[in-house]
Amino acid sequence: MLPSSTVENYLKAIYLGSSAAQTQPQRLLPMGQLASALGVAPGTATTMVKTLAESGLVKYEPYAGVALTAAGQKLAAMVVRRHRVIELFLVRVMGYGWDEVHDEAEQLEHVVSNRLIDRMDEMLGRPEVDPHGDPIPDARGVVKPQQAQSLLTCPLNTRVTITRVIDQDKSFLRFIESHHLKPGESIEVEERDAASDSVRVRGKDDQRVTIGTRAASKLLVQ
Amino acid sequence: MLPSSTVENYLKAIYLGSSAAQTQPQRLLPMGQLASALGVAPGTATTMVKTLAESGLVKYEPYAGVALTAAGQKLAAMVVRRHRVIELFLVRVMGYGWDEVHDEAEQLEHVVSNRLIDRMDEMLGRPEVDPHGDPIPDARGVVKPQQAQSLLTCPLNTRVTITRVIDQDKSFLRFIESHHLKPGESIEVEERDAASDSVRVRGKDDQRVTIGTRAASKLLVQ
DNA sequence: GCGGTAATTTTGATTAGTCAAAATGTGGAA
DNA sequence: TTCCACATTTTGACTAATCAAAATTACCGC
Ligand SMILES: [Mn+2]
Ligand SMILES: [Mn+2]
Ligand SMILES: [Mn+2]
Ligand SMILES: [Mn+2]
Numbered sequence: 119m120l121p122s123s124t125v126e127n128y129l130k131a132i133y134l135g136s137s138a139a140q141t142q143p144q145r146l147l148p149m150g151q152l153a154s155a156l157g158v159a160p161g162t163a164t165t166m167v168k169t170l171a172e173s174g175l176v177k178y179e180p181y182a183g184v185a186l187t188a189a190g191q192k193l194a195a196m197v198v199r200r201h202r203v204i205e206l207f208l209v210r211v212m213g214y215g216w217d218e219v220h221d222e223a224e225q226l227e228h229v230v231s232n233r234l235i236d237r238m239d240e241m242l243g244r245p246e247v248d249p250h251g252d253p254i255p256d257a258r259g260v261v262k263p264q265q266a267q268s269l270l271t272c273p274l275n276t277r278v279t280i281t282r283v284i285d286q287d288k289s290f291l292r293f294i295e296s297h298h299l300k301p302g303e304s305i306e307v308e309e310r311d312a313a314s315d316s317v318r319v320r321g322k323d324d325q326r327v328t329i330g331t332r333a334a335s336k337l338l339v340q
Numbered sequence: 341m342l343p344s345s346t347v348e349n350y351l352k353a354i355y356l357g358s359s360a361a362q363t364q365p366q367r368l369l370p371m372g373q374l375a376s377a378l379g380v381a382p383g384t385a386t387t388m389v390k391t392l393a394e395s396g397l398v399k400y401e402p403y404a405g406v407a408l409t410a411a412g413q414k415l416a417a418m419v420v421r422r423h424r425v426i427e428l429f430l431v432r433v434m435g436y437g438w439d440e441v442h443d444e445a446e447q448l449e450h451v452v453s454n455r456l457i458d459r460m461d462e463m464l465g466r467p468e469v470d471p472h473g474d475p476i477p478d479a480r481g482v483v484k485p486q487q488a489q490s491l492l493t494c495p496l497n498t499r500v501t502i503t504r505v506i507d508q509d510k511s512f513l514r515f516i517e518s519h520h521l522k523p524g525e526s527i528e529v530e531e532r533d534a535a536s537d538s539v540r541v542r543g544k545d546d547q548r549v550t551i552g553t554r555a556a557s558k559l560l561v562q
Numbered sequence: 563g564c565g566g567t568a569a570t571t572t573t574g575a576t577t578a579g580t581c582a583a584a585a586t587g588t589g590g591a592a
Numbered sequence: 593t594t595c596c597a598c599a600t601t602t603t604g605a606c607t608a609a610t611c612a613a614a615a616t617t618a619c620c621g622c
Contacts, residue, residue: 124609150569159611164571166609181570181618211433212459222453229447237434346579372599381581386601388579403587403600 123228126197128166129175131155132186133194146183195259200235201227202248202255207238209249216249216300217291250291251282251301251338269307269317269334278339279304285336298322299337345450348419350388351397353377354408355416368405417481422449422457424470424477429460431471438471438522439513472513473504473523473560491529491539491556500561501526507558520544521559 121129135147135155153163171178175190186194204223208214214222236257239245246262247253253261264281272278280303283294294300298321308326309318317334319327343351357369357377375385393400397412408416426445430436436444458479461467468484469475475483486503494500502525505516516522520543530548531540539556541549 122608148569149571158609160570161572161612162610169608208456212456212463214459218455222456225451225453226448229451231444231447233440234430234434234444237436241434344578370599371601380579382600383582383602384580391578 121193124166125170125175126193126228127156128152128163128170129186129190129194130197130201132176132184133191133198136185144177144185146179146185148183152184192259195255195261197227199255199257199259200230202252203235203238203242203245204230205248205250206242206245206254210242211238216295217288219249220286247282247301249301250284250286251280252284264338265340267339269319269329269337269339270310270331272307272339274307274309277304277306280337281340282338283336284338290333290336294337297327298325299327305339343415346388347392347397348415348450349378350374350385350392351408351412351416352419352423354398354406355413355420358407366399366407368401368407370405374406414481417477417483419449421477421479421481422452424474425457425460425464425467426452427470427472428464428467428476432464433460438517439510441471442508469504469523471523472506472508473502474506486560487562489561491541491551491559491561492532492553494529494561496529496531499526499528502559503562504560505558506560512555512558516559519549520547521549527561 131152132147135151136145149163153160167178167184170176177185201223204226205219208219209216255261280301305319305321308320315331316328354369357373358367371385375382389400389406392398398406398408400406423445426448427441430441431438477483502523527541527543530542537553538550
């Protein structure tokens with residue numbers, strides 16, 4: 119039985135949801151979070167997760183949450199791999215903007231063959247990250263661990279390079295792009311102010327930008 | 341309501357099935373043929389066609405058959421357009437063989453956006469035919485009429501150019517390719533023999549090939 | 563320990579798509 | 593005309609995925 123798009127979406131949501139609060143191997147993702155990540159009613163997620171557990175793709179603890187098994191992990195990583203390879207392909211080969219690729223990839227990830235993904239991957243030179251800096255799992259499902267510092271935690275007045283933007287929202291991505299804060303850009307955090315809940319950044323050509331801490335936490339640096 | 345993959349497949353099958361026996365605008369496709377084209381039980385096709393008729397996409401005559409309405413025609417043409425643009429893209433850009441593209445396109449045709457199709461179409465130079473010589477409907481759903489002569493009907497001992505191969509079967513396509521009978525090749529029919537049910541062709545470098553009439557009818561020329 | 567609140571699970575129903583097998587209609591042969 | 597074979601439709605049932613709303617459970621503060 120090859121997994122349906124629905125099953126793939128559940129596995130991916132569990133994969134992304136569990137690593138979001140980047141923690142030890144087996145954190146349990148609460149059902150409520152899973153349901154809202156997928157935009158379905160809570161009861162729907164419960165039912166589906168029980169059948170995934172039957173199939174041995176997840177471990178389900180009633181009232182506690184859900185986690186991927188090794189088999190589920192592998193499948194989920196492949197879906198994420200397809201998603202991210204496709205995003206990069208759309209940007210590099212098809213001339214899409216980085217704010218336009220997510221929805222398209224969301225559909226394509228379920229139907230593209232391994233063959234085609236491998237062609238794209240080859241054509242792109244076996245890339246390690248997608249246009250947002252999200253790591254691309256390799257063909258075995260393994261991801262290079264990224265060390266995570268954000269604009270909220272990195273040292274002040276020190277050159278750092280933006281490596282990743284954790285948010286798919288179109289208008290946020292366009293904002294980031296227009297202020298030269300895309301992955302690859304070199305910047306410096308000048309000041310953090312708790313009172314105003316903001317962070318001031320010096321970027322390209324010494325231009326200043328002030329952004330909220332919520333937004334700042336979405337920008338990872340190295 | 342955007343049409344499901346299932347609906348798209350039904351519309352496409354009706355579109356292709358009605359034009360197969362290339363006839364006047366409104367030939368009715370028998371339900372049995374539709375069912376077997378889709379690989380579905382006869383009763384399933386009947387049920388589905390009734391709901392398509394409710395939606396105004398087809399005209400359904402019980403015990404007679406089904407035909408597309410103008411709305412259904414348009415939708416079907418767009419599915420066929422996507423399928424064929426994708427096939428050509430896979431061959432020209434992704435390095436696929438012409439015998440490897442059909443299954444991939446069969447899936448992709450339902451999820452690729454208009455945007456992406458247009459990018460492919462542009463990148464390919466607004467092509468009029470796919471790798472098999474099948475005509476690509478334009479963005480409005482219109483196809484250039486092809487005049488149809490096959491190896492069974494074309495004049496003998498006269499140079500003709502192969503323009504289309506009407507069969508998706510992998511091994512047939514590989515046979516055609518290995519004998520230099522792909523669209524674009526120039527050939528000449530030397531002899532037709534009813535008794536042996538075969539046709540002898542002189543092709544590239546004056547090489548001879550003899551093929552059955554069934555196969556010969558699948559090769560269109562100009 | 564005892565409530566109360568919020569998260570979670572259960573229940574009952576719905577929709578799309580499908581099949582097998584029974585019932586029915588159609589058109590041609592006699 | 594009548595009848596039969598075959599195509600088609602109808603019937604009853606099933607699976608995957610979903611929701612709303614009712615029932616249950618967990619946990620936290622007192
Ligand atoms: Mn994305
Ligand atoms: Mn991404
Ligand atoms: Mn095809
Ligand atoms: Mn084709």
